[in-house]
Amino acid sequence: MPDSATKRTEGAQKPYVTALQLFGDYLLMLLVPTVLAVYYYGTRVLAVAGVSVGVAVLTEAIFSAVLGRSYYLRDLTSLYTGLCIALMLPAGVPFYVPALAAAFAVAAVKMPLGGSGAPIMPAAAGFAFVAVCFRAEVFTYTLRAEQKLLGAQSLGALLGGGNAMRLNAANLLDVLGGNVAGPMGTGCGLLMLACGVYLLMRRPRALLATAGFLGACMLWAAILPRSNGGVLTNIVLELCSGSLLFASIFLVTDHATLPAARLHRVIYGVLCGVLCMAMRRSGVFEEPVCFAIVLGNALRPVLESILPGGERTQRKEARA
């Protein structure tokens, strides 16, 4: 079944992209951080990812059976949602956390709100749900902490405490390479850059939102620093902490929640970035980017209706 949301957002740049191609691309991009996570944290990564993906697929199958629909894995979205959630969690997380996150994402968000065209991104909502319910488990990074640059302390916790580390060439490489405590698949900035380059080749216009998002985050980090380091230190630490870069590539560019017009994409990205940085300052969560994405998703239709070039203007033009 062709997905209407896919057609809507992708129609302008390519004649037709199937959900299979789209999520195939994303899954391919997700496999790279998974491999690196296995290198850093060992095979437990595979177990966590397996639980998350398995529960997502199972929930979708059960849900479809209850609704009397035939179930098919063809659009890969539940695989993608499951893997996305797993990579944002720490490697040592108890197994019920990814299971509940994936179940919530599929049963409470994806399936009831319209499948792969759901107006709220399931993976972000699933992560936000477990972050609220199991805050301690989701933000504790103790597995293999002795091999990390700062031990079990993550960059987010460092910034939350108002401290900065001094960046030199050696530990900058550690930070960018992801050798600090953090979510298992999102720490490596260099890898995220590579994913960005791949995305640039496949869906260049989706990166408009990424650019807006990262630009807003960088500007915020420069103007309102959370630590006593220099401007550059602050920007690098804010960007590399938590799942921010991962979100900028995988969550902000989600096909179903991305506005159609170019300008709207940039503004949507800026909005998500501002929300995320504001939540980092005011909230209790070390990494609130998923909350920011959920809220940004909800604000997206409002944005499109009030900005010029959106739905309302088009309707006016059609009437005239």
Place this chain on the structure above:
Amino acid sequence: MKEQTPGFRVSFLKSAVLSNPVLVQMVGLCPAVAAMTNVRSAVLISAVLCLDLIVTCVLASALMKRIPRAVRVALYLGIGLALICPLLYFIETYTLMNLGLSIKVYLPLLAVNAVTALHCEKVAVKNPVRTAFSDAAAVGLGASIVFLIIGTLREVLGSGAFAGIDLDLPISLKGLSLPFGCFILLGFLAAALQAFSPYLRQAQTRETDAQPAQTQPAQTDAQDDLWSDILEAEAVSNERLAALDEFTERLIGGEEDAQ
């Protein structure tokens, strides 16, 4: 009294189940999402809501038909305050129950709840007292059932306890005692209701079809006022259902006419 039973049953099926005030009409959400995190608060809020609803509807139906609408809505607030504030004072002073901040704030807020205003305006002031009473009772019951289910689920799943007794569950989903958890539960409850409502609608049509056959001879008797009351109540409920259909229609099809 014997004749009233099927009437109330029809009224209950319509007002409390098929157009449930919380799950279908989406009113009365404020106390439910914020204050109702355990069974005790659910019972308390349900009881106060039912009391407020029944008293206000009966008074509205008995006394307020001549009063202009703009003044009437303020009187509903007055009646609610006159009921709830003394009750709150009594509970706080004499029963030494520790209500907790959220219940303390949300109990007076029940005086302005949308369920009461809606049913007073749509049903009570247009109908005789008995109809107003049965409608208010059915609606209050319908809301209370939902509140009790939500309160129980949130306490058991959210804090691993039931009515204050610890259940020793391995995992508790803290999020469910927050407002968003209530909405998620309400969503699934509403979906369950929507799944069963075709069957309930069938049962209801059977019941209403069966009724006139029994009541036709009675209508010639002196008892016709009772049946006209019930039939009128049904007409009103149908009107309400139609209005509700229109509401959902506009929710569902609002965009089509614009495009």
Place this chain on the structure above:
Amino acid sequence: MKMISTLLITVLYTVFVQNLVMSAGLGMSEAIRLAAKPEKFRSLAVMITAFSVITGTICGGLSRIPAIATLPFAGRAAVYGGVLAAVYLIAALLLALLKPQDRRLRSTLGIAALNTLVYAVPFLNEFAAYSFAESLFSGLAAGAAFVLAAAVIGQGAKLLANNSNIPPIFRGSPALFLYVGLISLGFLGFSGTSLFQ
């Protein structure tokens, strides 16, 4: 300068950190039902803001009178409710004198004044111990919080209505409940808790 930043924080707190509609459910029924009547959006938003500012400031002034400040909580609740009813009746009278024909505006007036959001503003001001200027701004912010929530819910409802992939049993209110719940979850990122807990 300090004053301005305090007022700004009051507004940001009420609109985002503890969005009154999303984090405390205040005025939620009105915000949801507004999704079906978008033509009332502007008038309702203006009226709710006006009522919460007026009621909030009057109640703030009254609660500084010792006789009222020493009342038990239930007594103060009754006073605040009385003020709300009085403000509403005066507004209704003014409307009847100035625009006697406008029936739609009159029915909106009742919804705008007599809802949980407007009635809760005096309590919020009391618990936060706001000064006069702060309670003025918290009233404005309550209106803004309502506008934000109602706009998000309204646009979301439209989006859900057009999505033909939603399973039939989730059409209508179930999907809207879940959607509203997810927005409420999003707002939790600002604080991690809800109001009055």
